[in-house]
Amino acid sequence: MRSHNLLATVDAIVKRPAAAARWPGIEDVRTADDLRKLPLMSPDALEDLCPPAVTDLALDSVDSGMVLRSSGTSGKRKVLYHSWEFDTRVTHLGARGVRAALTTAPRRVGNCLYPGELNGAFSFAQDLTRRLGAQTYPLGTSMRTEELLEVVREHRIDTLIGSPAMGADLLSDPANLASLASLRTYLYIGENLGAARAAVMAVAIPGLRVRSLSYSTSETGPIGYQCPFQGDGTHHVHDDAMYVEVVDPETGAEVADGEEGEVITTTLTDTGMPLVRFRIGDRAIRHTGGGCACGSHASRITLTGRVPRSLNVDGATISQDLVMAQLRGVGVADPVDCQFQVRRAPDRGFDVLLLLSDRLAVRPTGDEVLRRLREGYHLGRVFAMPGFRGFTLRCVPTTDFVRNTRGKTPFFVEL
Ligand SMILES: [Zn+2]
Structure with missing residues (x-):
C-alpha cells in the first residue's frame, strides 16, 4: 500500500510542474529507496513556499479545504492548504x-x-x-x-x-x-x-x-x-x-x-x-x-x-544543545525539566531566569549553574554582554513553566 501511495504522490506532483520544480529528480522516484536520493526540505524552504503568496505546492486545495498555520523557526509562519x-x-x-x-x-x-x-x-x-x-x-x-x-x-x-x-x-x-x-x-x-x-x-x-x-x-x-x-x-x-x-x-x-x-x-x-x-x-x-x-x-x-531550537540574544545564537551540555555537569539531563527565559527590561537590558523542575533529584545553586553556563561555548558571550543584568535560578513545578497559547512548553522563552 505504501508503494502504491508513493507512486500516486509522485504522479500527482509531476503533473503539477510548479510543485515538481521544487523537488528536482522527483519524476524518477518509483520506490522509497529512490526517494532517499532527493534533498531534504527545510522548514525555512517551506516558509518561503507558503500560501497565499506562493501556491506551487498545493495540488488541488487552492480554493477549498482547511487552512492551517504553524509557527516558523525564523519568525515566519508556515501556512498549509489541506484539501x-x-x-x-x-x-x-x-x-x-x-x-x-x-x-x-x-x-x-x-x-x-x-x-x-x-x-x-x-x-x-x-x-x-x-x-x-x-x-x-x-x-x-x-x-x-x-x-x-x-x-x-x-x-x-x-x-x-x-x-x-x-x-x-x-x-x-x-x-x-x-x-x-x-x-x-x-x-x-x-x-x-x-x-x-x-x-x-x-x-x-x-x-x-x-x-x-x-x-x-x-x-x-x-x-x-x-x-x-x-x-x-x-x-x-x-x-x-x-x-x-x-x-x-x-x-x-x-x-x-x-x-x-x-x-x-x-x-x-x-x-x-x-x-x-x-x-x-x-x-x-x-x-x-x-x-x-x-x-x-x-x-x-x-x-x-x-531539533534544538535556538535563541538569538543580542547577536549571540544559543541552542538548547549548548545549554544542556553545560547543565549535564550539574546533573540535569532532560530538556523537559528546564526552561531558559530571557526577560527583557525597558532599557533593552535583560535578565536570565533558568527554571528547573522541582522533581529533579539535584538542587544546584544559582552560582554553580551560572558558572557552568559562563564556561559554555557561545553561551559565555550572553553573560558577558553589556545588556546582561542578572541571573536567577528557580526550582519550580514544571506546571509553572511559561506555555504558549497552544499549550506547548518551549525550551527558550523571551519575555
Ligand atoms: Zn505495538
Whole structure:
C-alpha cells in the first residue's frame, strides 16, 4: 500500500510542474529507496513556499479545504492548504490511532484543545471522536477550571483530550480529583508527556490510561499512533500514509537501529499540499529490530525531543544543545525539566531566569549553574554582554513553566 501511495504522490506532483520544480529528480522516484536520493526540505524552504503568496505546492486545495498555520523557526509562519479529502484522511488516521491505543473505546470525550487561530488540533479531536462514534464535549482551553470540573462530573466524562501540561495541571491539584472520578483516559497531543508530568498524573488517579492521541503536525497530519505496549514518546508509524526516515542531521544518512536522529517525513498523498523529505523538527530513535508486543509490523520510533531550537540574544545564537551540555555537569539531563527565559527590561537590558523542575533529584545553586553556563561555548558571550543584568535560578513545578497559547512548553522563552 505504501508503494502504491508513493507512486500516486509522485504522479500527482509531476503533473503539477510548479510543485515538481521544487523537488528536482522527483519524476524518477518509483520506490522509497529512490526517494532517499532527493534533498531534504527545510522548514525555512517551506516558509518561503507558503500560501497565499506562493501556491506551487498545493495540488488541488487552492480554493477549498482547511487552512492551517504553524509557527516558523525564523519568525515566519508556515501556512498549509489541506484539501477536504486530505482532512478526511487525517480523521481516519486519528481514529485508527485511538483504536490502537485503547482496549476499550472512549464514550464521552471532553475536547480541551485550543480552538481557532488556524490550529487544526481542536477540529481533529472533534472529527475523530465523531468517527469513533463517541460523544464530544467541545470544552476548549479558556473555560474556568470549576466549570470544566462541573461538566466532567455532571456528564461523567470518561476521556479528556488536551495538552500534557493541561492534564498535569488539572490532576496536580488534589481538590480537583473528586470531580474527576469518572475519568478513565487522558489523551495528550502536541509534545511528549515527560516523566515528571506522567508521575503527577499516575499518582493522582491510579489506573488512569494516559496515552498519546496522535503524533501529528499541522504540516503533515498524523504521522504515528500508540499501541498499548508503547509509552510516552514511542509510536508506530502510519506506514501506508507517511514515509518516515530517521537520519543523521549532518549527512542525511539513515541512522542505525536504536540510534537517535532527525525525523524526516514524506506525506504520501495526491491531494492537498504534499511534502517530500520534510524536516519536521523532531528527533527520534528508530527501532527496527524485533517486533512490537502488540504484534504489529508497523515501524516504530521514540520521539526524544525537538531539533534544538535556538535563541538569538543580542547577536549571540544559543541552542538548547549548548545549554544542556553545560547543565549535564550539574546533573540535569532532560530538556523537559528546564526552561531558559530571557526577560527583557525597558532599557533593552535583560535578565536570565533558568527554571528547573522541582522533581529533579539535584538542587544546584544559582552560582554553580551560572558558572557552568559562563564556561559554555557561545553561551559565555550572553553573560558577558553589556545588556546582561542578572541571573536567577528557580526550582519550580514544571506546571509553572511559561506555555504558549497552544499549550506547548518551549525550551527558550523571551519575555
Ligand atoms: Zn505495538
